[in-house]
Amino acid sequence: MKKHSSSNSDVNGGGSRREDFEVAVDVATLQDLSELLHSQPKKLYSESRHRRQIQKIPPHIRSRNIRRSQQVYDPVLVSIGPYHHGKPGLRRAEEFKHLCLDCCAGGDDKKKAFFYSKILEKASAIRDCYAEAEIVEKYDDKSLALMMLLDASIIIDFIHNYLGMKGNNFLDWRRCLGAGSWPLMIRDIMLMENQIPLQVLKLLIAMQYEEGEAASFLPRFFAGFLTCKTRLVGVDLKNAEIPDEIEDPSIHLLEAVRKVIVKKKKKKKKNEIEEQHTLTSEYSLVNKNVFMLSKFPMREETVDAGISYMHRSVMDLKAKGIRIRSDPDLSPGEITFVPGVCFSELHLPIQYLTPVVVENMIAFEVLPHGCSSLVVLSYAIFMKSLVQSPQDVKELQANGVMLNRFGNLENVVQMIKEVDTFGLHDQDIFKDVKRRIEEHCRSKARTWLADLIYSRVRTPWTAIALFAGVLLLCLTFVQTFFTIWPTNQRAL
Known part of the structure; x- marks a missing residue:
C-alpha cells in the first residue's frame, strides 16, 4: 500500500510525495541521526556566533606563508594571554612580569592578593572571551587568574612608563629586556593572538589608580601609542578622547586602538564643505559589497555605471595633475579628493602604523568574531594601489604621508605589497573618491596642462x-x- 501511495503521489504532485516520504522514515534512523548531530562540534556557531572573542589566526591563513605568518602574528618579546603562554623564547619577559606586578602593587603582598582575588572572581567570564576553548581549558581558574594578573601588570607598567608618570621604572625595562624592548612591546601588545580581555585591564587600572588617573590612563595611551604620531600631529595626551564604548565595548586592546584610529572626525560646517569641495566617504555600510578578487591580477575596478577605476600609482596621479597632501586629522576611512579647475588634491592620513599592526587589524576585521566594518582593509588596499615603485614611496614621504624608517625605498614597496588583504576588497568605502579621480584623469584639458607642467x-x-x-x-x-x-x- 505504501508503494502504491507513493506512485500515486508521483502522478498527483510533489506535495503528497513529500508527506509520504516523511512518514516512511524509520524512527530508529531518526534517533540515530539526532544522536550523531548532537555529538558534532557546533558550539562555535550556536552559542558564541554573535559574540566577539579573542581568537587565533586560522591554519589556512598561516599555511599560505608560514614564515611570514610567524613574523606578523607571533610575539617576539612577551606573551599576553594563553595562546602563546610558556613559549621558551619568551621566558625572560615572563620573569620580568613579576617585577611589574611588584611595581603595580607597590611591593605590598596584600595588594597583590586583592588584585588576584578580584580577577579570580571573573575567571568564568574570562574563559568565554577566548574562541579556542581547548587551549584555555589547559589552565584551571587559579592559573588563569594569575596569568591575567601578570599579563595585565606588564601592560600597565609599560603604559605607566610610556606616559612618563611618577614612579616609572624605565631602567628596569632596559636592564632586564634591553634598550630595544619598547618598540617590540608595542608590536606584541597589538597582535590579535596576544591579547587579554580589556575589562581585566580596566579592572586592574581602576584598583591601582585614583579615579581621575584611571579614567584617563588608557585614553592617553590610545591617543599617542606611537611616538611618531605624537610628534608629528601634536596629540594632547592629557585631553585625549576615545570612542564611546558603552553600547559596544571593546573585547581587547587591539580593538580599542583600532577604534581610535578609524574614528571619524566631527563633520565640518556645510559652508566649509562647499568651499573646499570635500568628498569624505562614508564607511558605515562598508561591509555591504565585499567580493573575492580574481586570482589573475586586474587593473580595472568598476566604481560606477560607465566608469571603471584604474589602479593608478602616486606618480600616475601626479602626471595627471593630482597632488598628494597629508592631513593628520583624517582617519583611514576618510581619504578625501578635492577637485580643482586645473589641479586636484588627494588628501591622505599620515601613515604611521607599522605593517605588523595593520595586518593584525585587518585580520581582526575579516575573521569571525571581528567587527562589522573593513576600514583598515580597504585603506590598505587603496594604499597598495598607490604604491607601485620606489618613486611612489619617495613622493608620499616628501608630502608627509608616509614615514620611511627603513631607509631603502624598495624595501618599503615590498613590505606594502606583502600586506595580506585576504583576497578581499570593498567597493563602497572609497567609491566617490575613485570616481572623482577617474573623472579628473579622463579630462583632456587637465591632463594636458599637467603634462605640460610636470613633463615639459x-x-x-x-x-x-x-x-x-x-x-x-x-x-x-x-x-x-x-x-x-x-x-x-x-x-x-
Missing part, C-alpha cells in the same frame, strides 16, 4: 626658456604683421 617644465630654467620662446614667437608675429601692413597703409 621641470625646472625654473625650462619655464624661463619656455616663456622666452613664447614671447619671442609673439614678437615675431607682431613684427611680421607690421611689416606686411605698415601703419601708414592701415591709416589710408
